[in-house]
Amino acid sequence: MSELESSSKRTFLKGSAAAAAAAIMPRSVYAADTWDVIVVGGGTAGMPTAYFAAMRGLKTLLIDKYHMLGGTLDRSGGQIAAAGTKFQKSLGIVDTPDEHYADILRINKGTGDPALGRLFVDNAAATVDWLFDNGFKAVEGHPVAGSGHEFFLKRRYQWGSKNGVSIYETMQPLIDQAVARGKLQVMLSTGVTELLQGANGAIQGVKTEDASGTRSELRAKSVVLTSGGSASNPVMFQDHHGVPLFAKIAHPMSQGHGLTMGLGVGGYLRGGDKYLCSFGAVLRDRAYPSPIDAGVVLQPHQRMPWEIFVNASGQRFVREDHASVDHREKALLAQPGHRCFVVFDQAILDKAPPLIPGWPREKLMAAFNQHAMFTTAPTLAELGARIMVDIGVFEKSVADYNAAQQTGSDRFGRNHMPLPVAQGPYYAVGVQGFTIKSSAGLAVNPSLQVIRPNGQPIPNLYAAGEVIGGGATSGASFVNGMMVTPALTFGRLLGSKILLRNA
Ligand SMILES: Cc1cc2nc3c(=O)[nH]c(=O)nc-3n(C[C@H](O)[C@H](O)[C@H](O)COP(=O)(O)OP(=O)(O)OC[C@H]3O[C@@H](n4cnc5c(N)ncnc54)[C@H](O)[C@@H]3O)c2cc1C
Numbered sequence: 001m002s003e004l005e006s007s008s009k010r011t012f013l014k015g016s017a018a019a020a021a022a023a024i025m026p027r028s029v030y031a032a033d034t035w036d037v038i039v040v041g042g043g044t045a046g047m048p049t050a051y052f053a054a055m056r057g058l059k060t061l062l063i064d065k066y067h068m069l070g071g072t073l074d075r076s077g078g079q080i081a082a083a084g085t086k087f088q089k090s091l092g093i094v095d096t097p098d099e100h101y102a103d104i105l106r107i108n109k110g111t112g113d114p115a116l117g118r119l120f121v122d123n124a125a126a127t128v129d130w131l132f133d134n135g136f137k138a139v140e141g142h143p144v145a146g147s148g149h150e151f152f153l154k155r156r157y158q159w160g161s162k163n164g165v166s167i168y169e170t171m172q173p174l175i176d177q178a179v180a181r182g183k184l185q186v187m188l189s190t191g192v193t194e195l196l197q198g199a200n201g202a203i204q205g206v207k208t209e210d211a212s213g214t215r216s217e218l219r220a221k222s223v224v225l226t227s228g229g230s231a232s233n234p235v236m237f238q239d240h241h242g243v244p245l246f247a248k249i250a251h252p253m254s255q256g257h258g259l260t261m262g263l264g265v266g267g268y269l270r271g272g273d274k275y276l277c278s279f280g281a282v283l284r285d286r287a288y289p290s291p292i293d294a295g296v297v298l299q300p301h302q303r304m305p306w307e308i309f310v311n312a313s314g315q316r317f318v319r320e321d322h323a324s325v326d327h328r329e330k331a332l333l334a335q336p337g338h339r340c341f342v343v344f345d346q347a348i349l350d351k352a353p354p355l356i357p358g359w360p361r362e363k364l365m366a367a368f369n370q371h372a373m374f375t376t377a378p379t380l381a382e383l384g385a386r387i388m389v390d391i392g393v394f395e396k397s398v399a400d401y402n403a404a405q406q407t408g409s410d411r412f413g414r415n416h417m418p419l420p421v422a423q424g425p426y427y428a429v430g431v432q433g434f435t436i437k438s439s440a441g442l443a444v445n446p447s448l449q450v451i452r453p454n455g456q457p458i459p460n461l462y463a464a465g466e467v468i469g470g471g472a473t474s475g476a477s478f479v480n481g482m483m484v485t486p487a488l489t490f491g492r493l494l495g496s497k498i499l500l501r502n503a
Pocket of ligand 1: 040041042043044045046063064065066068069070071072073075076077078079080190191192193226227228229249250251253254255257258436437464465466467480481482483484485487
């Protein structure tokens with residue numbers, strides 16, 4: 001038995017009947033020949049890429065470094081958006097790709113890649129229909145116009161009861177069936193380490209290394225990078241975005257391998273300048289990247305703010321009840337360290353709805369004694385000293401707000417000001433702007449070919465998903481579903497149409 005054969009027997013799709021079938025395939029099936037398609041990474045984009053390529057009759061190998069498929073779907077919100085879906089039509093919602101496109105431009109001010117945006121909206125409904133046709137179910141009351149990010153003007157946004165896992169559980173049986181029917185090969189616990197490039201610059205395959213350290217070279221007519229972003233690689237993330245990776249939340253395999261490999265064969269990065277932070281995470285500590293210990297509800301559509309927000313200098317910086325999520329996120333992005341403190345007093349604590357859903361009062365009060373991001377003090381000056389803001393600036397910010405609360409006229413235009421921040425003890429919760437995705441990614445053209453800085457495609461090399469960067473799809477704003485849905489859609493398009501178009 002060759003090294004390649006024995007290692008492959010260990011790594012093929014463990015844990016399913018299809019896996020057992022795949023594991024006894026003769027060596028020639030997966031090693032000797034040239035594959036039509038090798039898909040590097042079997043997550044959100046890689047699963048549909050491989051499935052559709054295989055169902056089209058292309059000889060397809062899906063390789064993943066992790067021990068199971070699905071990638072970031074194990075933790076993603078799985079919130080997806082499309083216009084003109086069968087689901088919308090069943091509910092009498094009239095919507096079009098043109099309206100979806102216009103909504104995306106309204107939200108991100110045209111900062112995404114226009115051609116990719118158009119490709120996406122024109123093909124998103126068929127992707128979402130495919131999921132629904134294969135058993136995906138949206139939660140009751142969907143689609144909605146929005147949730148945590150800027151709202152759409154139409155109801156075109158939905159997710160399953162298990163979030164990203166609902167999408168994974170829809171796709172995994174399809175993959176299993178394709179494997180069982182001998183149409184698709186899947187290799188797990190095997191990382192792609194390098195792209196094979198010919199003297200003419202064309203990609204000819206990949207080098208791999210499995211969990212036991214066995215290395216192989218596999219030849220292919222086309223290679224698709226669907227290996228995700230770099231949001232679990234603090235050094236690379238900061239290098240690409242100029243911003244620390246604050247939160248530890250992405251998939252452990254989001255190490256940016258595909259980015260490195262794409263750069264190594266002549267591709268280039270774009271989109272790092274489109275970084276934006278989400279509002280609302282309480283990190284465990286300031287040793288970045290840090291786990292997120294709590295989420296505070298700072299969205300006026302979910303809970304009107306009773307508290308004020310001050311930055312690291314002690315200044316208010318945004319209208320806390322501004323209706324636009326994007327406006328508040330961009331305001332936080334402009335603050336030093338992308339962080340702020342949510343400040344309130346005893347009266348607000350007693351009367352306002354809970355700031356942290358699911359946290360009983362005792363847990364919250366205990367956090368003020370134990371947690372690095374929760375601070376309390378009998379006076380404002382002491383609170384300011386403890387959270388290390390400029391005490392004079394901080395006291396003035398609170399005094400100005402209290403005056404505004406009295407007169408009803410706030411310099412930021414805030415309307416919801418039920419109580420002043422006036423009676424100790426005082427409280428502050430440190431909130432960090434953070435992101436869950438890479439904005440920077442490999443530049444691709446509308447055929448999803450990885451391109452060189454001169455715009456020329458690198459022959460036989462394609463990419464989809466977060467490896468092409470959130471900046472390309474979502475632009476400089478968080479647009480609803482604008483990571484998962486393009487990942488699925490571009491994967492479906494690559495597999496069903498684009499790869500080896502004339503094969
Ligand atoms: C907590 C969280 C919530 C989110 N919620 C949403 C949401 O609701 N809506 C939305 O649109 N977006 C959301 N996102 C973003 C979105 O989920 C991701 O951008 C998307 O799932 C990434 O898909 P992908 O296919 O590019 O990567 P992944 O799904 O991460 O798949 C990449 C795969 O490549 C494999 N891989 C990596 N390196 C190698 C290698 N060298 N060789 C072989 N395999 C490799 C990995 O193991 C993985 O399986 C969320 C992200 C997070 C972290």
